[in-house]
Amino acid sequence: MLDADFFRRWMTATAASVDREAERLTALDSPIGDADHGSNLQRGFTAVATALEKEAPDTPGAVVVLAGRTLISTVGGASGPLYGTLLRRTGKALGDAGEVTAEQLAEALRAGVEAVMTLGGAAPGDKTMIDTLVPAVDALGNGFAAARTAAEQGALATTPLQARKGRASYLGERSIGHQDPGATSAALLIAALAEAAGE
Numbered sequence: 001m002l003d004a005d006f007f008r009r010w011m012t013a014t015a016a017s018v019d020r021e022a023e024r025l026t027a028l029d030s031p032i033g034d035a036d037h038g039s040n041l042q043r044g045f046t047a048v049a050t051a052l053e054k055e056a057p058d059t060p061g062a063v064v065v066l067a068g069r070t071l072i073s074t075v076g077g078a079s080g081p082l083y084g085t086l087l088r089r090t091g092k093a094l095g096d097a098g099e100v101t102a103e104q105l106a107e108a109l110r111a112g113v114e115a116v117m118t119l120g121g122a123a124p125g126d127k128t129m130i131d132t133l134v135p136a137v138d139a140l141g142n143g144f145a146a147a148r149t150a151a152e153q154g155a156l157a158t159t160p161l162q163a164r165k166g167r168a169s170y171l172g173e174r175s176i177g178h179q180d181p182g183a184t185s186a187a188l189l190i191a192a193l194a195e196a197a198g199e
């Protein structure tokens with residue numbers, strides 16, 4: 001069973017890895033964006049870590065909802081509302097149980113990913129975070145390590161795609177040949193899940 005502490009570890013592991021990878025995320029956002037993805041998420045997840053310490057939510061759902069709410073209020077770019085919606089919806093789907101199963105987490109995360117697709121209008125193949133999140137959720141039934149591998153492959157697979165959503169889509173064919181920054185950060189989020197699980 002996964003308790004509030006597991007979800008706290010997921011969020012703090014994400015904050016730490018976004019911190020380590022911020023420069024790379026911003027570098028990926030340079031050729032096909034506005035070079036702020038790393039700093040956007042660094043600001044957001046630092047605020048998430050602080051909020052979790054201060055408010056100490058004690059259920060899985062409350063931890064994840066607080067993280068989502070914090071991202072929405074601290075990240076101005078497209079990724080703030082999108083990741084915020086992902087986590088808020090996932091957290092709501094977890095309900096108010098003190099512990100949840102891995103299966104319930106997979107179901108909740110699927111609801112979260114669907115909410116991101118509804119909000120942003122992106123489908124798989126549009127060269128966004130969705131290209132990482134959908135295969136990761138599909139693989140989650142096989143465990144956290146399988147989800148991490150699927151997420152990493154999904155992020156790499158955005159390179160040959162032409163962007164159809166977000167800032168990168170303004171470049172048309174010139175977006176081809178660059179890995180999507182949001183798909184890359186989404187792989188960090190999923191890798192942090194495996195880390196929190198000790199995998």
Ligand code: ADP
Nearest residue numbers: 037077078079120122128129165166181182183
């Ligand atoms: P901004 O583009 O506002 O500067 P960021 O640089 O923080 O925001 O985030 C850019 C990332 O957000 C992209 O790499 C992409 O993965 C993701 N993104 C942008 N628009 C959408 C969308 N409509 N649906 C899903 N993801 C999106």
Ligand code: MG
Nearest residue numbers: 033034036037
């Ligand atoms: Mg940007």
Ligand code: MG
Nearest residue numbers: 034036077078
């Ligand atoms: Mg921006």
